Amino acid sequence: MSDWNGETQTPRVITGHVISHTGQAGPYEEHVPIPSEAQPGGGHTRGTRPPWVRPSRPRRIARLLVLLLCVLLLTGVGTYAWADFELDRAVALGADGDRPPRGKGTTYLIVGSDNRDGLSERDRKDLHAGGGGGGRTDSMMLLHTGAHGTTMVSLPRDSWVTLPAYLDPGTGKRHRPAKDKLNTAYSLGGARLLVRTVELNTGLRVDHYAEIGFAGFVGVVNAVGGVDMCVDRNIRDRRSGLDLTKGCHTLDGAQALAFVRQRHQEAQGDLGRSRNQQKFLAALAHKAATPGTALNPFRTYPLLGAALDTLVVDEDMELSTLASLFRAMSSVSSGDGRQLNVPVTGAGVSTSKGSAVQWDTVKAKRLFTALRNDRPVNIGEKG
Structure with a gap:
């Protein structure tokens, strides 16, 4: 038998079964030619490749x-x-020294500053951020996690507190303890003095610190696709630029910044603003944790990038610890935690530094003692 190249081939018989058109199997034989070079004594064997079989x-x-x-x-x-x-680990919380002893559970100080790094002149104008270089805190919250869940406590920036003694890094002059507003601590001595002031007035040891500026905040909100927020009245604030009608809205970065900054349209001023900040940050954390955001790389990477651009943390902060803080904030939005303002006796109290917020000493001490000992929080309890 010859192929079309004129080479002699030896027939090979293959036996098996074939299915007829009736569906019955029957024996069959097929004569398949085998190239002579593949046979014994057939000369040089050419390389052959087995036929490709689709997986x-x-x-x-x-x-x-x-x-x-x-x-x-x-x-x-x-x-x-x-x-x-x-991750910018720029804040040294300091050795034990004059700091409160370590408590049970973990306590974070979360700060929103008016740091304008990353904002163009146009951005500053559009966001009503002014032309200053920053140096103040617009929001401060203590978040405690422990055996009894999560508690978030807002500290109004106009709180009338005692600033500890500190050394002015610019002049080298040492200042003695003095009464002032809480947000003054940051403008005078940065994050380190703010942490010391919070610790002195609450008796709580701050385990970790996290601060984000204007640009980072706006970028984070935009990266998650906006945050849903409902208001019970029309709000129009010329200073912050907020303009919302009564009802529910999806706030973009600029609107969100205006929402957490405005206080002049709040009946309780700084206290009302603190409640808005708590409500919004919990909703933001919840939105970022949803599968539609967390599992979407087109949102996750912009979210991380925006946050890391202006996020400042303490030198011992690990990413896993930061993730725990994030989860705790999200849980508050889901109803698994408590949102509180530090108890006060009144807002708009006249002081040598202007109008301030006066804490209720007895109730505030009760609250912070419960957090330090990681006990359930009940501001109304006695003892």
Whole structure:
């Protein structure tokens, strides 16, 4: 037998079964020519390649899943390393010294500053952020996590407190303890003096510190696609630029910044603003934790980038600790925690530094003692 190249081939018989058009199987034989060079004594054997067989569907799916898993693992490791490198651990909380003893559970101080880094002149105008270089705190919250869940306590920036003795880094002059508004501590001595002031007036040891500026806040809100917020009245505030009608809205970054900054349209002024800030930050954390955001790389990476641009933390802050803080804030929005203002006896109290907020000494002490000992919070309890 010859092929079309004129080479002699030896027939090979293959036996098996074939299915007829009636559906019955029957024996068959097929004579398949074998090239002479593949036979013994047939001369030089040319290399042959086995016919390509398309992988089965289950095998193709398995390969795709393995590839996807590898990509996710590599991306996750790379993202973690990048975020860990970018995290600005600039705040040294200091050694034990004159600080309160460590309590039970973990206490964070969360600060929103008017740091304008990253904002263009146009941004400052659009956000009603002014032209200053920053140096004040617009929001301050203590967040405690422990055996009894999460408690978030707002500290009004106009709180009338005692500033501890400090050394002015600019002049080298040492200042003695004095009464002043809480947000003055940051403008005089930065994050370190603010932490010391909070610790002195609450008796709580601040375990970790996290601060974000204007640009980072706006970027984070935009990265998650806006945050839903409802208001019970029309709010129009010329100073912050907020203009909302009664009802529910999805606030973008600029609107959100105006919302957490405005206080002149609040009946309780700084106290009302503190409640708005708590409500909004909890909702923001909840939105960022939803699958539609957390599992969407087109939102996750812009979110991380915006946060890391202006986020400042203490030198001992790990990414896992920061993630725990984030989860705790999200849980408050889900109803698994408590949101409180520090108890006060009155707002608009006249002082040598202008109008201020006076804490209720007895109730505030009761609250902070409960947090320090990681006990359930009940401001109305006695003892």
